[in-house]
Amino acid sequence: MSKQLNIGVIGAGRIGRLHTENLLKHPQVNVKAIADLQIDHARAWGNGLGIPLLTQDAEQIISDPGIDAVFICTSTNTHIDMIERSAKAGKHIFCEKPISFDVRGTRLALQAASDSGVKFQLGFNRRFDPNFRRVREIVASGQIGDPHLIKITSRDPSPPPHDYIKVSGGLFMDMAIHDFDMARFLSGSEVDEVYVQGAVLVDPVIGELGDVDTAVIMLRFRNGGIGVIDNSRQAAYGYDQRVEVFGSLGQVNVQNDFPNSAEISTAGGVFRDKPKHFFLERYEAAYRLEIESFINAILNNEDVPVSGEDGYEAELLADAARKSWLEKRPVSLSEYSMSTS
Amino acid sequence: MSKQLNIGVIGAGRIGRLHTENLLKHPQVNVKAIADLQIDHARAWGNGLGIPLLTQDAEQIISDPGIDAVFICTSTNTHIDMIERSAKAGKHIFCEKPISFDVRGTRLALQAASDSGVKFQLGFNRRFDPNFRRVREIVASGQIGDPHLIKITSRDPSPPPHDYIKVSGGLFMDMAIHDFDMARFLSGSEVDEVYVQGAVLVDPVIGELGDVDTAVIMLRFRNGGIGVIDNSRQAAYGYDQRVEVFGSLGQVNVQNDFPNSAEISTAGGVFRDKPKHFFLERYEAAYRLEIESFINAILNNEDVPVSGEDGYEAELLADAARKSWLEKRPVSLSEYSMSTS
């Protein structure tokens, strides 16, 4: 393989476009093709970017022998099919989260990728955020000793459209899945048990759609530690993405990022601007860095930093969380291993 | 009643001495007597303070018609007896937490106080901390809207002696009880359900004594909100006492207090001193303010700011928390109303 990578992007929605724009700035990448069913929207955006092929048909990408790797950014229900076809075609795969809503299907797709020997990286971009990455380094270094408790705050500025909620898999699968991955990433441990308190406090329609908009999730890690995630679809004060880890020797926490550090003091008090608005602003660097890691892994034939197994484990936790909420009881992950055995 | 209050202190351990020293500085208080079974220790400390009577016999205080109010600072197992005798003698009562380990006994003691018409204040000093007090004001003002989630971090710098743990009622009754009160205080709502993950991560002997040293407690409030408390007997970095409240319109949090604000920047990074060491330092002002409130309530015949009912409700929550931990399931508070009906 040359030191230049040819890439096709499948799905040109918000996240597909974001990845494309980052790929275009990467010195070792050629974006050769973009596929999207809504080809008119894709053209309105993509014409002028100098990408050779804009197509409605993903197969034109998958079957192109000149393409080394694909970015799967389509809706979740298509992921398994896209992964299996791309893997068979020998393309390296970068796939957005979640892999699927069906843990059995996810297993099969990952098997296909594994069998074909391609690289497979999942889009848990937050692992590349400089704050969370530093927390992981500090935990891994032993500076705060054995991790006893991990607290993750993850709250969106405002709920997605109702139409999205209908197909997203719900708060646990669509939103908390990032936090499940973060819990595993920071602790370096698997989870044994999940207990959830969910509530509909933001928008009653979300409840009518069978979902919650507010949740607190308690995790029991296999290494004995405890985890707590709190999620909300609506934080009036902006995107709230923080973690704290408490260990036997100390504690580490990270705060939100702010657009600037200006602090104004007047007779009315002390003021500053809200945190960065949403994931595009907060995770701008993380999106760039996850792509660089994927590209480096291919070019240097190294392991990808976020594997398909990471995606699978997070899906299991999302499923267990939903079950805990529905059945109002702690759910052990051993219930899954039993049912799959 | 004159504008000067005559007070007797029953129990001259650490907390009894603290209250005495604060009472001695109060311009409208005369400390007339102190009773402690360990009279030699009490004398070694109390001689020279100008207190007229140091005695081994609490009855000398309770039966003294010249004494207006008592501070009950003895070990918890004696509280019910002391409350009932003091109430019968018409003394106003300031009692340390918890009232007792037996919620039925607590009810009877509170009834006795209520029947005799004396003031009864419980020692939930943290309500008087300037930080937590400000959070309550902000929540009550509606600035952050309806409270959706309350997070309380409450971690001690190091565990108490094993002998204390044996008689303290355990982490939930002795330590988390402050946090149960804080949850009720900040939310302005009662709790419906409790779920606990407990662990022994600090000292195995604590586990052998039938207690935990680490716990995360999830609360479901009657108003629909959720609460999370995290406790540890050992925070290597010092006393950690913080809260966050997330509401429909915003969020408020308070941080630890520090002995100074000095921040040192060197080639190695940025450094500051640890938070204030423990409750004597952190809650210095709160201990003064709770006493002032009690004295004002008596002198002006107003309601006390922390009632016996507040103590009773917190005890119920501590009991439910222990049950949840033992039975590994969410415990509804309705189980208590059923059993007491």
Place this chain on the structure above:
Amino acid sequence: MSKQLNIGVIGAGRIGRLHTENLLKHPQVNVKAIADLQIDHARAWGNGLGIPLLTQDAEQIISDPGIDAVFICTSTNTHIDMIERSAKAGKHIFCEKPISFDVRGTRLALQAASDSGVKFQLGFNRRFDPNFRRVREIVASGQIGDPHLIKITSRDPSPPPHDYIKVSGGLFMDMAIHDFDMARFLSGSEVDEVYVQGAVLVDPVIGELGDVDTAVIMLRFRNGGIGVIDNSRQAAYGYDQRVEVFGSLGQVNVQNDFPNSAEISTAGGVFRDKPKHFFLERYEAAYRLEIESFINAILNNEDVPVSGEDGYEAELLADAARKSWLEKRPVSLSEYSMSTS
């Protein structure tokens, strides 16, 4: 001398009352007498405090052989006389700043105190503030290396009455004098040269009275370092009292103290309360600690922590600052040694 100290307070204005109330709480102090020319005001405040003598005549304190020490809290123009008489009478002296407006008179008064062998402490209370004290410790420890630059921000929330400004000695003598002392305290070095930019930006009447309300003062220290003080009579956002020291190995700074640490995040931004309002709130602990140091110095026959020389040097700097402002040029402190030689 017994382990109990008998003290008389001369001058019962705002600062005299503050000291008296702190002295009354000190276990080793008896406040025996208070003198104030405005005896009606003094009685309205002091009756009921249990002080044996309230008088119009300071001589009743100075000539009382039962009194060990005096607090001189009268207006500045009486200080020299009070110091000389108290020293002759063998009283230890705590004197408010500045000693006088006349550096020659100050020298003579200090000589009288020195000749009589009494302790003499000056009321530079800020040296006892936990923040500034910690900065001094850090500088003295060598952690930040040789001090290169000291920046002092010192701004009052609102100007004093015009009548006070007329007799106060002006911004440099009345307000900046604390900062001159802080500069010497933190650097551990004397000052060689002063340059001032003054302005009337707050209240034109202050300018008509021959004073400034805004000033930036540059200092050249004898050890080669530089100092900058900024003063304002009116900081709309409250009392602003901060310092920064930059050294060869690092930097240390302290921030204002706040009444609480509550931080509110809403759609409008992030908010917190203003800093503590003014010197009574900010320096509450410092006022207590300076008195304790004075009393300990007497009881244990140790050096006082703030000497008359410290007061004299700060007065010289205030005088030089005013001269620099009037003459629009850097003023060398050597001009003073020449004139006094």
Place this chain on the structure above:
Amino acid sequence: MSKQLNIGVIGAGRIGRLHTENLLKHPQVNVKAIADLQIDHARAWGNGLGIPLLTQDAEQIISDPGIDAVFICTSTNTHIDMIERSAKAGKHIFCEKPISFDVRGTRLALQAASDSGVKFQLGFNRRFDPNFRRVREIVASGQIGDPHLIKITSRDPSPPPHDYIKVSGGLFMDMAIHDFDMARFLSGSEVDEVYVQGAVLVDPVIGELGDVDTAVIMLRFRNGGIGVIDNSRQAAYGYDQRVEVFGSLGQVNVQNDFPNSAEISTAGGVFRDKPKHFFLERYEAAYRLEIESFINAILNNEDVPVSGEDGYEAELLADAARKSWLEKRPVSLSEYSMSTS
């Protein structure tokens, strides 16, 4: 002019390369040529970037009719010549600071640019830093009232090589010039008077070269306000770039940017990483934004945000600062208008 801009970069040292790399990522820019006397170094870096021409001869850029704009990133002593030639050739000009060391030459070069009607932008990149930009917005909005005092902290992590100091024009012209511009930018006012205390505290060789490594600069603004700049060639704790503005209604300040927000609490205290290392990290966004502004100004025929006059005024202040240091007196800017009249 098309919506695509052809640009040549003259000088491929550190700053020339930085601009080039940013220009290469800009969608509306073609970098057509790079000129550098050290052509071997330039080729070692620039080959593979896809730039059509790498040359030793700036004239090949200046005389190329296909080039719309030039970036002048050569050493300062060549700027006047490059500006005059580029202006005559009708190229828009982006020039690094300072324009020259000779204020008269600067005037003539600016006149040439003005006569030819090209855009001329100076590289005061800090105006585009999100922190400083926000401060300017807040001051301009009137939120803090009339500005009374501006404090600028500007300290480098370590001194440049001695060879650079020999030709840089010295601390005032090379380093403080950014701060002079910041003072004008934030205040919206010109400066009337400059007074400097300079010192050699970091490296005696810098003193032998006739320069200082530490300086505090006091400014008197025409609008009555005061400014203070502190500079050091060596801040052991990293790049220190902060400002504070005090106004009649309040204060605003910005802090340094940090690589992450992780805060570690252990038994030893509270720690965080140092600020971002140096200008490449701290001003990464600012460098991008200043280029975008320049390009937009050309494409839309709008005013550039930092003019040649801004560069000229900052040079005057640097010259006055050096004079103040040498002559140990406040220097009025009116001395310049007199001499040039």
